[in-house]
Amino acid sequence: MTVHTLEDERLTAKADDSTGNIIEAKGIKTYFPIRGGVFRRTIGHVKAVDNVDIFIKKGETLGIVGESGSGKTTFGRTLLRLLTPTDGQIVFNGHDITYLSKSEMRKHRRHMQMVFQDPYASLNQRMRIGELIEEPMYTHNMYKKSERKERVKYLLETVGLPMEATRKFPHEFSGGQRQRIGIARSLAINPQLVIADEPVSALDVSVQSQVLNLMSDLQEEFNLTYLFIAHDLSVVKHISDRIGVMYLGKMMELSPKKDLYVNPLHPYTKALLSSIPKPNPKAKKERIVLKGDIPNPSNPPSGCVFRTRCPEAYKRCKEVVPAFVEVERDHFVACHLYHKSEEKVK
Amino acid sequence: MSDALLEVKDLKTYFFVEDKIIKSVDGVNFTIKNGETVAIVGESGSGKSITSLSIMGLVPKPNGKIVEGSIKFSGDELVGLPEKKMNKIRGNDIAMIFQEPMTSLNPVFTIGNQITEALLHHQNLKKSEAKKRAVELLKLVGFARAEQIIHEYPHQLSGGMRQRVMIAMAMSCDPKLLIADEPTTALDVTIQAQILELMRDVKKKFNSSILLITHDLGVVAEMADRVLVMYGGQVVEETSVDEIFEKPKHPYTSGLLASIPKIEEERKRLEQIPGTVPSADNFPRGCRFAPRCSKVMPRCTDAPPDLLKVEPDHKVRCYLYELS
Ligand SMILES: Nc1ncnc2c1ncn2[C@@H]1O[C@H](COP(=O)(O)OP(=O)(O)OP(=O)(O)O)[C@@H](O)[C@H]1O
Ligand SMILES: Nc1ncnc2c1ncn2[C@@H]1O[C@H](COP(=O)(O)OP(=O)(O)O)[C@@H](O)[C@H]1O
Numbered sequence: 001m002t003v004h005t006l007e008d009e010r011l012t013a014k015a016d017d018s019t020g021n022i023i024e025a026k027g028i029k030t031y032f033p034i035r036g037g038v039f040r041r042t043i044g045h046v047k048a049v050d051n052v053d054i055f056i057k058k059g060e061t062l063g064i065v066g067e068s069g070s071g072k073t074t075f076g077r078t079l080l081r082l083l084t085p086t087d088g089q090i091v092f093n094g095h096d097i098t099y100l101s102k103s104e105m106r107k108h109r110r111h112m113q114m115v116f117q118d119p120y121a122s123l124n125q126r127m128r129i130g131e132l133i134e135e136p137m138y139t140h141n142m143y144k145k146s147e148r149k150e151r152v153k154y155l156l157e158t159v160g161l162p163m164e165a166t167r168k169f170p171h172e173f174s175g176g177q178r179q180r181i182g183i184a185r186s187l188a189i190n191p192q193l194v195i196a197d198e199p200v201s202a203l204d205v206s207v208q209s210q211v212l213n214l215m216s217d218l219q220e221e222f223n224l225t226y227l228f229i230a231h232d233l234s235v236v237k238h239i240s241d242r243i244g245v246m247y248l249g250k251m252m253e254l255s256p257k258k259d260l261y262v263n264p265l266h267p268y269t270k271a272l273l274s275s276i277p278k279p280n281p282k283a284k285k286e287r288i289v290l291k292g293d294i295p296n297p298s299n300p301p302s303g304c305v306f307r308t309r310c311p312e313a314y315k316r317c318k319e320v321v322p323a324f325v326e327v328e329r330d331h332f333v334a335c336h337l338y339h340k341s342e343e344k345v346k
Numbered sequence: 347m348s349d350a351l352l353e354v355k356d357l358k359t360y361f362f363v364e365d366k367i368i369k370s371v372d373g374v375n376f377t378i379k380n381g382e383t384v385a386i387v388g389e390s391g392s393g394k395s396i397t398s399l400s401i402m403g404l405v406p407k408p409n410g411k412i413v414e415g416s417i418k419f420s421g422d423e424l425v426g427l428p429e430k431k432m433n434k435i436r437g438n439d440i441a442m443i444f445q446e447p448m449t450s451l452n453p454v455f456t457i458g459n460q461i462t463e464a465l466l467h468h469q470n471l472k473k474s475e476a477k478k479r480a481v482e483l484l485k486l487v488g489f490a491r492a493e494q495i496i497h498e499y500p501h502q503l504s505g506g507m508r509q510r511v512m513i514a515m516a517m518s519c520d521p522k523l524l525i526a527d528e529p530t531t532a533l534d535v536t537i538q539a540q541i542l543e544l545m546r547d548v549k550k551k552f553n554s555s556i557l558l559i560t561h562d563l564g565v566v567a568e569m570a571d572r573v574l575v576m577y578g579g580q581v582v583e584e585t586s587v588d589e590i591f592e593k594p595k596h597p598y599t600s601g602l603l604a605s606i607p608k609i610e611e612e613r614k615r616l617e618q619i620p621g622t623v624p625s626a627d628n629f630p631r632g633c634r635f636a637p638r639c640s641k642v643m644p645r646c647t648d649a650p651p652d653l654l655k656v657e658p659d660h661k662v663r664c665y666l667y668e669l670s
């Protein structure tokens with residue numbers, strides 16, 4: 001076991017480099033093999049993430065939205081190197097971490113944490129809250145025992161839970177409280193990047209807003225960078241600086257938040273925006289209702305993967321995969337409608 | 347009261363577990379008129395599902411029981427009706443669709459099998475007629491390849507398709523009342539949009555009343571004529587859909603409305619209601635919302651307020667509106 005040293009700190013901090021990006025990912029593909037037949041041979045692949053480029057600036061919140069199965073969780077797990085990508089490159093704090101081994105990842109791992117969707121399943125039911133929050137510090141050899149205990153108290157207070165909580169078990173808490181515990185746990189080792197995978201989806205509205213506000217406060221206090229995954233544009237809108245929209249393993253559109261709402265370009269983004277029921281009975285309901293379901297990701301449509309549901313699809317969409325290009329400043333889109341000079345593949 | 351299809355009065359449905367009494371539904375009153383869509387909103391545990399199961403005569407046994415109250419459907423009392431008679435009403439006059447369609451479809455039978463079974467059970471049809479009707483119904487809910495779908499099994503369909511099948515089955519007997527408990531909660535937004543559109547179409551075609559249960563105020567705005575807000579097993583506010591969004595009265599309703607992230611508005615911090623829903627076996631003595639209410643007054647913690655009519659078409663359970 002390595003003890004956390006200043007040397008590590010220097011190493012990992014060195015790449016506070018020119019770009020100001022905490023993480024950069026290029027051409028990420030994460031495929032899962034499908035096995036079949038008598039010999040369990042690989043007979044195909046689920047292309048859970050298929051050629052995605054992204055960067056996250058220090059201190060910002062990047063929101064990722066997409067429907068179930070679009071590859072959001074897989075993408076988040078790949079960025080944290082909980083999964084190894086099939087192809088592509090991930091640079092974290094200036095270090096190429098794409099193929100680092102588990103032990104090589106250790107010193108980076110303490111700078112990145114994940115908060116999970118299901119506050120019920122993600123906490124070990126047999127551990128007390130105090131132990132749950134202390135555990136990551138212990139695993140990463142951080143702080144002395146007495147300091148760890150102090151820090152547990154400090155974290156509980158920060159996420160708004162009573163001190164008595166340390167001695168209780170997860171089942172004694174409500175969903176919102178468990179999510180606070182999950183957040184306290186992920187902050188225990190003082191990470192730089194937090195990937196939050198649908199952290200409020202399982203919560204009631206009134207509790208959702210408590211957790212979202214908490215996350216904003218913590219971001220300021222601890223200078224955190226967030227990748228915030230959601231299936232609902234109205235939730236990410238609130239917390240994000242920029243938003244990426246995924247569909248069937250691909251990034252369809254990526255832009256500063258305001259642009260995305262005021263000037264959505266991709267037909268899928270437009271449909272997603274118009275699908276959200278507005279809490280206003282007098283709002284005009286000009287809705288783009290998409291036909292059909294998300295296709296099976298092991299057998300995606302040729303050309304543009306959205307074409308089977310796209311109201312604007314035309315011949316070219318079936319034949320050519322649209323490139324992901326910057327069509328306005330910081331506004332990227334993968335759709336033929338916006339790439340007039342067809343050959344301009346990035 | 348000729349146009350009242352369903353009248354629920356002082357309904358109390360409790361669960362008796364060990365030494366606890368869980369007051370899931372604790373004095374609920376409301377009426378649904380012919381052709382009307384009434385939405386019940388509230389957070390999880392507020393008693394929405396148990397209200398609808400009480401109407402259907404499906405309160406989980408043996409612990410659950412309707413301990414008081416009356417449920418009249420077209421003037422006939424449903425509480426205490428023998429199982430055989432209730433069974434006839436279920437599926438003929440009242441149909442229900444649930445949040446997770448997979449659990450309500452039988453995995454070992456084909457879709458066609460299950461729809462024809464339902465049709466044969468409730469209507470005097472020949473088998474061949476039932477099969478033809480099943481295909482018609484599937485077409486009605488948007489299956490272009492209905493002839494093939496009838497040979498498929500539930501697991502071969504997506505969540506949205508299964509929910510469409512459930513709607514087809516629910517409509518198979520032309521019910522007067524459709525109860526939909528969180529019909530789109532498990533679905534993605536683009537699929538939710540399809541299902542809501544379908545429910546509106548179906549309603550128009552069959553002129554049925556709908557009791558729609560949801561926690562999503564966006565869905566309420568889109569679908570409902572009237573709204574009941576439930577909190578802690580009780581209705582805390584009831585009025586028309588326009589009123590609830592324009593002039594909410596109960597502090598809980600206002601808090602809920604304010605805490606939804608709205609996509610048109612830019613706001614740094616969300617409004618939030620502190621605390622959590624009280625547990626149904628241990629409600630506060632006074633107003634059940636008092637521990638979370640920003641407007642709480644001394645009397646609020648003494649005795650519970652009643653649901654009172656404060657305007658011709660607006661009821662609210664809160665001392666702020668009660669002239670003392
Ligand atoms: N370990 C795995 N083995 C095989 N396929 C997988 C695995 N994990 C994910 N997949 C598949 O990859 C695709 C993307 O899954 P992922 O969980 O990333 O989606 P998601 O966008 O997070 O969806 P949700 O909104 O439902 O959480 C899906 O088709 C899924 O079935
Ligand atoms: N089978 C059951 N046994 C005991 N308690 C139950 C049962 N079903 C529901 N309850 C309790 O009844 C209350 C209301 O539940 P429910 O109607 O399902 O809420 P909602 O649908 O509004 O989320 C909750 O406190 C819940 O825990």
Ligand code: SF4
Binds near residue numbers: 267305308
């Ligand atoms: S490339 Fe074609 S199918 Fe794809 S989103 Fe654009 S118009 Fe639609």
Ligand code: SF4
Binds near residue numbers: 633664666
């Ligand atoms: S009765 Fe009192 S505590 Fe209850 S909602 Fe009204 S003001 Fe708040």
Ligand SMILES: [Mg+2]
Binds near residue numbers: 072073074197
């Ligand atoms: Mg996921």
Ligand SMILES: [Mg+2]
Binds near residue numbers: 394395
């Ligand atoms: Mg329910």
